[in-house]
Amino acid sequence: xxxxxxxxxxxxxxxxxxxxxxxxxxxxxxxxxxxxxxxxxxxxxxxxxxxxxxxxxxxxxxxxxxxxxxxxxxxxxxxxxxxxxxxxxxxxxxxxxxxxxxxxxxxxxxxxxxxxxxxxxxxxxxxxxxxxxxxxxxxxxxxxxxxxxxxxxxxxxxxxxxxxxxxxxxxxxxxxxxxxxxxxxxxxxxxxxxxxxxxxxxx
Amino acid sequence: xxxxxxxxxxxxxxxxxxxxxxxxxxxxxxxxxxxxxxxxxxxxxxxxxxxxxxxxxxxxxxxxxxxxxxxxxxxxxxxxxxxxxxxxxxxxxxxxxxxxxxxxxxxxxxxxxxxxxxxxxxxxxxxxxxxxxxxxxxxxxxxxxxxxxxxxxxxxxxxxxxxxxxxxxxxxxxxxxxxxxxxxxxxxxxxxxxxxxxxxxxxxxxxxxxxxxxxxxxxxxxxxxxxxxxxxxxxxxxxxxxxxxxxxxxxxxxxxxxxxxxxxxxxxxxxxxxxxxxxxxxxxxxxxxxxxxxxxxxxxxxxxxxxxxxxxxxxxxxxxxxxxxxxxxxxxxxxxxxxxxxxxxxxxxxxxxxxxxxxxxxxxxxxxxxxxxxxxxxxxxxxxxxxxxxxxxxxxxxxxxxxxxxxxxxxxxxxxxxxxxxxxxxxxxxxxxxxxxxxxxxxxxxxxxxxxxxxxxxxxxxxxxxxxxxx
Numbered sequence: 318x319x320x321x322x323x324x325x326x327x328x329x330x331x332x333x334x335x336x337x338x339x340x341x342x343x344x345x346x347x348x349x350x351x352x353x354x355x356x357x358x359x360x361x362x363x364x365x366x367x368x369x370x371x372x373x374x375x376x377x378x379x380x381x382x383x384x385x386x387x388x389x390x391x392x393x394x395x396x397x398x399x400x401x402x403x404x405x406x407x408x409x410x411x412x413x414x415x416x417x418x419x420x421x422x423x424x425x426x427x428x429x430x431x432x433x434x435x436x437x438x439x440x441x442x443x444x445x446x447x448x449x450x451x452x453x454x455x456x457x458x459x460x461x462x463x464x465x466x467x468x469x470x471x472x473x474x475x476x477x478x479x480x481x482x483x484x485x486x487x488x489x490x491x492x493x494x495x496x497x498x499x500x501x502x503x504x505x506x507x508x509x510x511x512x513x514x515x516x517x518x519x520x
Numbered sequence: 521x522x523x524x525x526x527x528x529x530x531x532x533x534x535x536x537x538x539x540x541x542x543x544x545x546x547x548x549x550x551x552x553x554x555x556x557x558x559x560x561x562x563x564x565x566x567x568x569x570x571x572x573x574x575x576x577x578x579x580x581x582x583x584x585x586x587x588x589x590x591x592x593x594x595x596x597x598x599x600x601x602x603x604x605x606x607x608x609x610x611x612x613x614x615x616x617x618x619x620x621x622x623x624x625x626x627x628x629x630x631x632x633x634x635x636x637x638x639x640x641x642x643x644x645x646x647x648x649x650x651x652x653x654x655x656x657x658x659x660x661x662x663x664x665x666x667x668x669x670x671x672x673x674x675x676x677x678x679x680x681x682x683x684x685x686x687x688x689x690x691x692x693x694x695x696x697x698x699x700x701x702x703x704x705x706x707x708x709x710x711x712x713x714x715x716x717x718x719x720x721x722x723x724x725x726x727x728x729x730x731x732x733x734x735x736x737x738x739x740x741x742x743x744x745x746x747x748x749x750x751x752x753x754x755x756x757x758x759x760x761x762x763x764x765x766x767x768x769x770x771x772x773x774x775x776x777x778x779x780x781x782x783x784x785x786x787x788x789x790x791x792x793x794x795x796x797x798x799x800x801x802x803x804x805x806x807x808x809x810x811x812x813x814x815x816x817x818x819x820x821x822x823x824x825x826x827x828x829x830x831x832x833x834x835x836x837x838x839x840x841x842x843x844x845x846x847x848x849x850x851x852x853x854x855x856x857x858x859x860x861x862x863x864x865x866x867x868x869x870x871x872x873x874x875x876x877x878x879x880x881x882x883x884x885x886x887x888x889x890x891x892x893x894x895x896x897x898x899x900x901x902x903x904x905x906x907x908x909x910x911x912x913x914x915x916x917x918x919x920x921x922x923x924x925x926x927x928x929x930x931x932x933x934x935x936x937x938x939x940x941x942x943x944x945x946x947x948x949x950x951x952x953x954x955x956x957x958x959x960x961x962x963x964x965x966x967x968x969x970x971x972x973x974x975x976x977x978x979x980x981x982x983x984x985x986x987x988x989x990x991x
């Protein structure tokens with residue numbers, strides 16, 4: 318059975334705070350780990366070059382190696398998180414480590430789309446909320462996807478935007494490809510109205 | 521009808537369905553696939569028991585993990601070999617035309633598309649690779665997608681897509697000698713930052729863009745993603761048509777005339793409004809180089825490395841501090857004169873004939889500085905043979921550079937071509953992220969001219985400071 322989009326409804330808990338802007342996908346998972354032909358086993362390679370010493374041992378001071386991080390499902394990231402390559406291995410590695418939601422002031426386009434397809438919810442918050450969370454790194458947040466709100470520990474309920482279709486896919490665990498396959502009639506109609514081979518298709 | 525940009529015209533022509541509560545469904549004219557981001561998508565098709573809907577609109581090549589050493593040697597990395605073999609098996613099984621490892625036309629996916637006339641004006645082009653923006657040089661809407669979307673396109677030839685904002689990047693004027701297309705795009709990214717174009721598609725306009733060759737236009741569009749935009753394009757003109765005429769997949773005869781007539785309808789209407797815009801004066805541009813760990817951390821080559829103390833935003837300041845610590849560079853100092861260990865000429869940004877000719881114009885009669893390793897990696901096997909026919913390989917070899925087989929090579933360092941920890945490179949590629957060219961490696965992004973000049977001098981060098989250049 319094909320893998321469906323992982324469901325996401327609500328999540329409450331503490332977060333891991335990573336105060337670095339422009340974290341690129343080469344940091345999230347270095348390219349040399351992309352030689353795999355499967356999706357499994359990427360969680361151990363998440364942030365590989367920041368996380369391990371040359372001998373392969375964990376760097377104890379690195380955020381994700383700290384005991385409390387390993388139980389947290391929310392990552393508070395710096396601006397423009399996930400920039401760089403289109404590798405979906407980045408959200409695969411993040412979810413396999415245990416993350417279900419990301420909070421930042423912005424995300425790179427391709428990464429954001431890839432995340433939504435893997436049950437990983439990117440939440441964009443205003444700068445002041447972002448700064449407050451970094452100033453209160455041990456606080457608890459509550460994410461309600463249906464209501465599109467992030468409740469932070471000072472009591473504020475912060476609304477966030479999410480594409481309605483992706484939201485529905487996440488809430489219901491709906492398979493996006495299944496939806497597109499059902500558009501077959503529209504696709505056929507479109508194709509019938511055009512010329513059919515590569516060398517003439519640019520009509 | 522409201523005046524539209526080329527971006528909106530292409531979008532409108534490819535709308536398959538617009539259902540309430542869902543993003544638009546758009547049709548994809550050309551889907552390029554390679555070995556790294558497709559295996560899990562093919563597995564998905566097998567699990568669902570579905571075929572590739574339009575193998576005739578899909579084209580594959582091996583580039584990222586394939587070695588660029590001599591074909592006489594075996595693939596030493598067995599994990600890479602498995603990936604390459606699996607890719608060839610997937611393409612064969614699903615009926616997708618492809619250039620496998622050692623194929624006489626194999627090359628970097630964004631080099632071979634244009635080389636064979638697969639990429640044409642007005643098309644929608646996707647690939648599981650963020651540098652798909654390259655194909656925008658032809659007036660195509662071309663962008664990178666993730667593996668889930670690769671599966672969607674393989675299965676349906678369609679994508680669910682939100683409409684992007686339009687962003688005009690106008691570049692007027694004339695480039696000075698020693699300043700190239702690479703410097704235009706590095707200057708843009710240095711100005712707007714690597715998130716500056718998020719949510720947008722760039723349209724590059726202006727007299728400086730119009731005067732660029734197709735290869736140079738590809739260099740500019742290639743790095744749209746480094747400016748945060750998923751795509752960047754340039755409206756087609758006579759330069760575009762001259763490049764495309766006679767290529768394998770270009771229309772022929774009466775179909776060609778009809779195609780050109782259609783393509784001439786593509787350019788942005790007079791009076792069309794962009795969501796954002798920026799203007800760059802080409803006359804003022806200098807050769808650019810990056811000093812930090814993202815492509816936005818760039819400056820004119822004669823500049824001084826910026827001081828974190830002068831940055832007000834605390835996260836930004838920390839990022840710059842972290843970058844300079846990683847690069848082991850001192851704020852306030854020039855970058856010119858910084859010793860380098862490796863010079864890399866290649867990648868989907870700068871591996872075409874004009875790039876190799878530019879590098880060779882500097883290398884001719886000169887030697888790579890002692891202790892420096894220079895790798896020249898052509899973008900495709902066809903380019904490799906053409907360069908050899910022109911004697912460029914001889915110039916590089918005689919200078920002491922390594923002339924290699926085609927592929928992504930040290931741009932992404934998946935195939936064994938990489939920096940050692942602490943090494944500095946001047947690279948014509950597109951990303952200087954930490955470890956991008958090998959764990960612990962440090963990258964300065966620049967043009968082929970700057971790279972070649974730096975190879976000869978063994979340190980970061982302004983090509984204009986060399987005597988007798990161009991040679």
